[in-house]
Amino acid sequence: xxxxxxxxxxxxxxxxxxxxxxxxxxxxxxxxxxxxxxxxxxxxxxxxxxxxxxxxxxxxxxxxxxxxxxxxxxxxxxxxxxxxxxxxxxxxxxxxxxxxxxxxxxxxxxxxxxxxxxxxxxxxxxxxxxxxxxxxxxxxxxxxxxxxxxxxxxxxxxxxxxxxxxxxxxxxxxxxxxxxxxxxxxxxxxxxxxxxxxxxxxxxxxxxxxxxxxxxxxxxxxxxxxxxxxxxxxxxxxxxxxxxxxxxxxxxxxxxxxxxxxxxxxxxxxxxxxxxxxxxxxxxxxxxxxxxxxxxxxxxxxxxxxxxxxxxxxxxxxxxxxxxxxxxxxxxxxxxxxxxxxxxxxxxxxxxxxxxxxxxxxxxxxxxxxxxxxxxxxxxxxxx
Amino acid sequence: xxxxxxxxxxxxxxxxxxxxxxxxxxxxxxxxxxxxxxxxxxxxxxxxxxxxxxxxxxxxxxxxxxxxxxxxxxxxxxxxxxxxxxxxxxxxxxxxxxxxxxxxxxxxxxxxxxxxxxxxxxxxxxxxxxxxxxxxxxxxxxxxxxxxxxxxxxxxxxxxxxxxxxxxxxxxxxxxxxxxxxxxxxxxxxxxxxxxxxxxxxxxxxxxxxxxxxxxxxxxxxxxxxxxxxxxxxxxxxxxxxxxxxxxxxxxxxxxxxxxxxxxxxxxxxxxxxxxxxxxxxxxxxxxxxxxxxxxxxxxxxxxxxxxxxxxxxxxxxxxxxxxxxxxxxxxxxxxxxxxxxxxxxxxxxxxxxxxxxxxxxxxxxxxxxxxxxxxxxxxxxxxxxxxxxxxxxxxxxxxxxxxxxxxxxxxxxxxxxxxxxxxxxxxxxxxxxxxxxxxxxxxxxxxx
Numbered sequence: 001x002x003x004x005x006x007x008x009x010x011x012x013x014x015x016x017x018x019x020x021x022x023x024x025x026x027x028x029x030x031x032x033x034x035x036x037x038x039x040x041x042x043x044x045x046x047x048x049x050x051x052x053x054x055x056x057x058x059x060x061x062x063x064x065x066x067x068x069x070x071x072x073x074x075x076x077x078x079x080x081x082x083x084x085x086x087x088x089x090x091x092x093x094x095x096x097x098x099x100x101x102x103x104x105x106x107x108x109x110x111x112x113x114x115x116x117x118x119x120x121x122x123x124x125x126x127x128x129x130x131x132x133x134x135x136x137x138x139x140x141x142x143x144x145x146x147x148x149x150x151x152x153x154x155x156x157x158x159x160x161x162x163x164x165x166x167x168x169x170x171x172x173x174x175x176x177x178x179x180x181x182x183x184x185x186x187x188x189x190x191x192x193x194x195x196x197x198x199x200x201x202x203x204x205x206x207x208x209x210x211x212x213x214x215x216x217x218x219x220x221x222x223x224x225x226x227x228x229x230x231x232x233x234x235x236x237x238x239x240x241x242x243x244x245x246x247x248x249x250x251x252x253x254x255x256x257x258x259x260x261x262x263x264x265x266x267x268x269x270x271x272x273x274x275x276x277x278x279x280x281x282x283x284x285x286x287x288x289x290x291x292x293x294x295x296x297x298x299x300x301x302x303x304x305x306x307x308x309x310x311x312x313x314x315x316x317x318x319x320x321x322x323x324x325x326x327x328x329x330x331x332x333x334x335x336x337x338x339x340x341x342x343x344x345x346x347x348x349x350x351x352x353x354x355x356x357x358x359x360x361x362x363x364x365x366x367x368x369x370x371x372x373x374x375x376x377x378x379x380x381x382x383x384x
Numbered sequence: 385x386x387x388x389x390x391x392x393x394x395x396x397x398x399x400x401x402x403x404x405x406x407x408x409x410x411x412x413x414x415x416x417x418x419x420x421x422x423x424x425x426x427x428x429x430x431x432x433x434x435x436x437x438x439x440x441x442x443x444x445x446x447x448x449x450x451x452x453x454x455x456x457x458x459x460x461x462x463x464x465x466x467x468x469x470x471x472x473x474x475x476x477x478x479x480x481x482x483x484x485x486x487x488x489x490x491x492x493x494x495x496x497x498x499x500x501x502x503x504x505x506x507x508x509x510x511x512x513x514x515x516x517x518x519x520x521x522x523x524x525x526x527x528x529x530x531x532x533x534x535x536x537x538x539x540x541x542x543x544x545x546x547x548x549x550x551x552x553x554x555x556x557x558x559x560x561x562x563x564x565x566x567x568x569x570x571x572x573x574x575x576x577x578x579x580x581x582x583x584x585x586x587x588x589x590x591x592x593x594x595x596x597x598x599x600x601x602x603x604x605x606x607x608x609x610x611x612x613x614x615x616x617x618x619x620x621x622x623x624x625x626x627x628x629x630x631x632x633x634x635x636x637x638x639x640x641x642x643x644x645x646x647x648x649x650x651x652x653x654x655x656x657x658x659x660x661x662x663x664x665x666x667x668x669x670x671x672x673x674x675x676x677x678x679x680x681x682x683x684x685x686x687x688x689x690x691x692x693x694x695x696x697x698x699x700x701x702x703x704x705x706x707x708x709x710x711x712x713x714x715x716x717x718x719x720x721x722x723x724x725x726x727x728x729x730x731x732x733x734x735x736x737x738x739x740x741x742x743x744x745x746x747x748x749x750x751x752x753x754x755x756x757x758x759x760x761x762x763x764x765x766x767x768x769x770x771x772x773x774x775x776x777x778x779x780x781x782x783x784x785x786x787x788x789x790x791x792x793x794x795x796x797x798x799x800x801x802x803x804x805x806x807x808x809x810x811x812x813x814x815x816x817x818x819x820x821x822x823x824x825x826x827x828x829x830x831x832x833x
Contacts, residue, residue, distance in 0.1 A: 004588035020609070024577075028584050046632040048616045060619075061632065064611030128716075130757070133734035139652075139716035143629055143637055147650035147718040150726040152639070154566035160556060161639045162648060162720055164629045165564040167553035174609050175569075176755075178576035183756050185583035186418055190393040190761045192590075198390075198760035206737055206755035209726075213406075213461040215566040217738060218750045220723040221814045221821075222457045223440050227723060228646070232551075232563045234542070242546065242563055249561060251546035320538040322547040324561060327613045328623045330549050335526065335534040341604055342614070354618035359577045359608035360600040361527075363508075364588070 003029020003366040010184060011035055011088055012069060013097040015042050016142070016173040017126040017204055019065035021181035022096050026068030027358065027369040033092070033382060034069040035085065037076070040375050041066075050350045056375045057349040064355070066372025072383060073376035076107055084383050089114045094122040094184045094197070100139075101131050111199045122187035122197035124180050130203030140204055145172035149208035154215050157231040176207035237284055238291040239263065242324055243302040249324035250302055250310045257282060262317045263298070270301045308334075347371050390760045392419025397586075398783075400425060400482075400489040401466070402473075402506065404432045405541060406571035407523040407602060408495035409462035411578040415491070416465035417754050417763035423485060423779060424466045427473065428772055428801055434458035435772065441813050450804040451745065454771050460751035464741060465765025469780070470773030470801035473504050478799035482506070484784040486514045490589075491582055495523040495574070499536060508597040517595040519585040523574045527601030534603070544570035548606035556628045573609060574602040635659075635683035636690045639720060642703040648720035649703040651694070651710065656680060661713040666697050727821045740822055742830040743768035747809050750818065771803040 006029040012022040013035050026032040034041060039056075046061040056062075072088070075081040086109070089095070095114070097104070104110040111123040125131060128140020129148075146152040146164055149172075156163040165171060183200040191197055213219065215227055232249075233241035240253040254260040264281060268274040276297055280286050287294050302310055307323035314321030323329060331342060331354065341357045348371075358367040394415055399422040401412040409424070409432075416422040426432055431453050439455040442448045448455070469485065472478040486492060492511050494501055501507050501522065508520045508528075525544065526534040545551045548570050551563035578600050585596035607614075612632075613624040629638045634652050642649045653659050656679055663672025671693045677683050683690060698706055703719030710717035719725065726732060736753070743749035749768035756763070780786040780800065794800035819825050824833035 004584045004591070024580055028580075042633075046612075048612060048622075048632075051620055060612040060615045064615060129731050130735055133731045135711075135731045138711045138718075139714065140718075141634065141637070141652035141654070141716050142631055143634075143639075143650050143652050144716050144718045147639070147648075147720045148729070148731075150721050150723050151567055152650065153648075153720050153722045155564060156555065156562045157559065160559060160562075161629070161641070163555045163562055163626075163639075164631075165554055165567065165569060166550045167555075167629075168624065168627050168631050169550065169553060169609060169613075170631060171550070171569060171609065175572065175576065178573070178580065179755055182414065182576070182579045182583060183758075185580065185587070186393045186756075186761075187758070189583065189586065190390060190758070193393075194390040194760060196390075196760065198758055200759070201757040202755055203731070203735070205731060206735070206753070209732075209737060210752060210755045211569065211572040212567055213458065213752050214568060215723075216461075216752060217723050217727055217821075218457045218461060218752060221750070221817075222812060224813075227566065229562075230565060232555075232561060232565065234565060240542070241565070242551065242561060244560075249546070249552075251543045251551065251563075253540060253542055255540060315537050318538065320540050320543050322537075322539055322543040324546040324551050324563075325549050326552050326623050327549060327610065327617045330607055330610070331614065331617060335532055335603065336607070338532050339527065339529065339601075339604070341607070350615070350619060353615050356608045356611060356614050357604065359573075359605040360581050360598050362581070362585070362599075363597040364594075366584070 003027070003368060005030035008188065009033060009092045011092045011095045013095065013099065014126065015098045016170055017098040017176045018096045018180050019043060019177060020174045021177035022069065023065055023067055024181045025184060027367050029366065029368070032069045033088065034066065034071050034373065035088065036071055036073050036375060038073055044375070053349050063347055063350060063372045068369045069373055070378040070382065071373035071376055072379045076109070082107065082109060085109055087383065089121060090118050092121060093188060094124065096124045096180055096184065098126045101127055101136050115197065120191060120195070120197050122184065122191065122200070124183045124187070124200040124202065126176050126180050126202045126204060128204050130206065131201040142170040142172045145204040145208045148205040149212055150217070151208060151212050151215055154227050154229055156229040158229050162229060172204060172208045175211055176202060176204045179207050233295065236288055238287045238294045239298045243298055245302050245307045245310055246304060247306050248326070250307050250321055251324055252298065252314065252319065252321045254319065259319050260287070262319050266314070266317055266319070267297050267301055271297065273297060345371065348374065392761050392763065395419035397421070397491065398489040399423065399491040399493055400486050402494040402496055404495065405434055406462065406568055407574040407578070408493050409434065410572060410575035411521070411523070411582065412466060412493055413462060413464060414579045415582065416765055420491070422466040423469050423489070424463055424770070425469050425471055425473070425482060425485070426772060427470060428453060429472055431772070434462055448810070451808055451810070454745040455810070459769030460743065460749045463769040464751050465767060466770060467775035467779060468770035468772055470776045472799050473506070475797065475799040477794055477797055479505065481780060481784060481794060481800060483514050485779070486511055486518070488783050489515065490519060492518050492520045493578070498522070498524045498528040498530070512595060517589055517593060519582060519589060519596055521578050521581050521585070521598045521600065523578050523600045523602060525602045527604065528599045541568040541571055544568070544602055544606070548603060549610055550606065553624065553626055555626045557626050561626060570602050570606040573606045574600050577605045630687065635680050636687055636694065638691050640695045640698040642698050642706060643701055647703050649698050649706050650718050650720055652716040658715045659683065662710065662715050665709045665713050665715070669697070733823050736823060736832060738822055740818065740825055740830070740832045741765060741768045744771045744774055744806065745810060746812055748830040749812070750822070771806065773801045773803040776800050776802055
């Protein structure tokens with residue numbers, strides 16, 4: 001069935017901080033028109049690339065985030081380009097862009113201008129620090145957003161520098177992009193009551209701050225704890241964190257009394273060491289005090305077995321255990337395989353390959369995502 | 385003549401939120417922010433784990449035992465703007481009241497595990513029987529399909545980031561994974577996808593009158609964000625590993641030591657012009673003119689050496705001054721803020737990111753703000769997090785149509801609960817300092833301007 005956004009046209013002039021959001025809107029039925037400069041959207045230059053291929057169709061980032069979108073090339077340094085964009089504005093429901101504040105205004109193509117002739121148009125801007133404030137013109141990135149959120153400071157081992165959550169995934173950008181997708185939908189809904197579009201200002205710093213409560217200011221003010229990097233084992237509870245397996249790592253935590261009872265029993269059965277069955281270890285504070293010992297006993301269980309075996313056995317015993325999955329592990333994960341999560345798809349340059357499936361499932365079969373467009377593939381069609 | 389303020393986009397909509405921890409509550413917070421009336425249905429017999437993380441200063445004080453479940457900062461962080469309806473849904477009369485409430489709601493939101501939802505008799509089929517056009521969004525860890533292998537698995541928040549591939553990608557390549565221990569990205573990814581799903585389903589309902597069931601498996605919603613690395617593995621077999629702080633398209637990019645204790649600066653350079661600018665800010669040392677580093681592709685071959693050279697330079701200065709100089713020159717840089725410096729951050733202060741609103745338990749309470757700012761319909765909430773059961777009686781009366789006698793009987797039977805000690809107003813230990821941290825908040829103000 002066609003998605004619920006069928007009939008809506010979104011102009012996409014965004015980079016990493018918006019592209020995942022506009023891709024979601026495309027998958028839900030909206031017509032997402034990617035407006036690119038002649039050299040192509042910046043995502044087309046990001047590695048990794050299709051091996052042996054060059055040029056604007058070889059970036060796997062673009063192959064992913066461009067899915068479902070149509071491509072129009074406009075050179076905004078020319079009159080043809082600017083008038084083409086104005087024409088598109090007049091047919092669109094919303095614009096999503098991630099340019100530095102003032103970029104479109106300087107070209108006479110900003111929201112105020114567009115809104116004059118198209119009062120129904122909404123506009124979502126995602127920028128590193130928002131449209132207002134003393135640092136609104138500061139440059140950003142995924143890394144900068146994490147640095148500015150207080151979260152980077154708390155991620156990593158104490159004897160190394162802080163490390164980006166999710167590393168090269170660019171997670172903060174996708175969080176901002178998810179907000180942008182909601183912003184478009186809220187603006188469209190608001191327009192039904194008011195008849196008018198509106199402007200939405202999203203800050204990457206704030207999008208990252210909005211996912212920080214567990215590590216954030218209100219919690220820290222309340223408990224007075226100065227939160228620092230604590231590596232891959234948690235403070236205040238043991239066992240809690242990542243433990244080495246024969247083929248990688250597992251995540252294991254004993255949060256509830258039942259988890260610990262089961263864990264102590266597991267350790268005793270596997271290693272013959274039943275010292276942890278002592279009642280005193282039921283107290284989490286005692287377990288934390290004896291953290292090194294508890295962890296060492298835990299590792300005696302985890303080191304010899306594979307991640308998956310540990311998870312099956314741990315879960316069977318009622319202990320929260322999950323594998324620390326690599327990309328390869330995910331592709332062969334039993335649960336994802338059983339749900340048919342990974343899909344085969346095709347691209348003119350890359351050939352056949354596998355992509356993640358939809359992030360959610362609905363009972364109407366809305367999700368539909370075609371391939372990423374070739375550069376300018378739809379220029380003639382959409383601007384004729 | 386002034387135009388009337390535009391109504392909030394979700395005004396008039398009602399949400400039944402059966403939730404714990406983060407995923408569903410955070411989604412409910414977004415909905416409340418844009419005008420929905422959100423009923424958080426909870427029970428003191430089986431409280432939300434977020435409430436169980438009670439404030440440390442409140443524990444061990446016997447006089448506060450009855451209200452401990454209202455003290456956690458998560459109450460406002462996750463549920464600012466919501467109403468709290470305390471029902472025991474395992475009690476037949478509590479469930480009946482719950483169904484009456486569902487009948488009045490447009491949206492049903494839950495992140496209870498799928499087995500738990502089913503056991504309560506509140507799965508989609510059961511809820512749809514009560515309200516046929518309901519927008520039902522479930523956010524369980526492993527999805528709602530009982531035939532799948534991990535359906536019955538236990539997974540707490542900290543287990544999810546390892547499962548979905550994020551932990552393995554966090555840390556340095558020559559070290560074990562450090563993991564994303566401080567925060568819970570999969571919960572938020574789930575929550576944000578849930579919000580998009582709710583809004584899309586509302587579009588559908590408005591067009592067709594039909595409800596929708598959306599299953600947001602936290603596992604699948606987060607793996608969905610690993611696109612290029614899944615593609616790559618399927619095309620070449622290469623398994624993306626940890627990269628420290630390096631992202632695609634930047635050279636160099638990293639976190640560098642600066643002057644002070646555990647003080648760091650983050651820098652991202654994305655083109656040759658920025659690299660040249662960085663060199664000038666550093667005083668044009670020899671490495672700034674080194675031909676081996678002149679182009680992006682060249683720098684990619686020497687990142688370790690470049691990082692060492694940069695670190696030798698940055699270590700002499702504070703992160704604040706370095707960031708200011710670099711940004712002035714057009715290079716992305718920022719101090720790696722801890723929470724103490726975060727409160728003083730000029731953007732955070734100027735944009736009033738942290739919010740204070742009236743609180744029945746605390747007079748006023750502080751919570752994380754919202755990252756979207758609408759020009760015509762700026763979202764807002766008028767209260768901090770609710771006392772557990774704060775709104776049970778008025779909602780049962782005004783929304784479900786129960787009479788006073790019925791309500792009293794429900795409470796007597798412990799199928800429903802009112803708020804414990806509603807007149808007891810506490811003060812957070814840092815409340816006196818709030819005006820120093822929060823711009824626009826006077827000593828007596830319950831709301832920052």
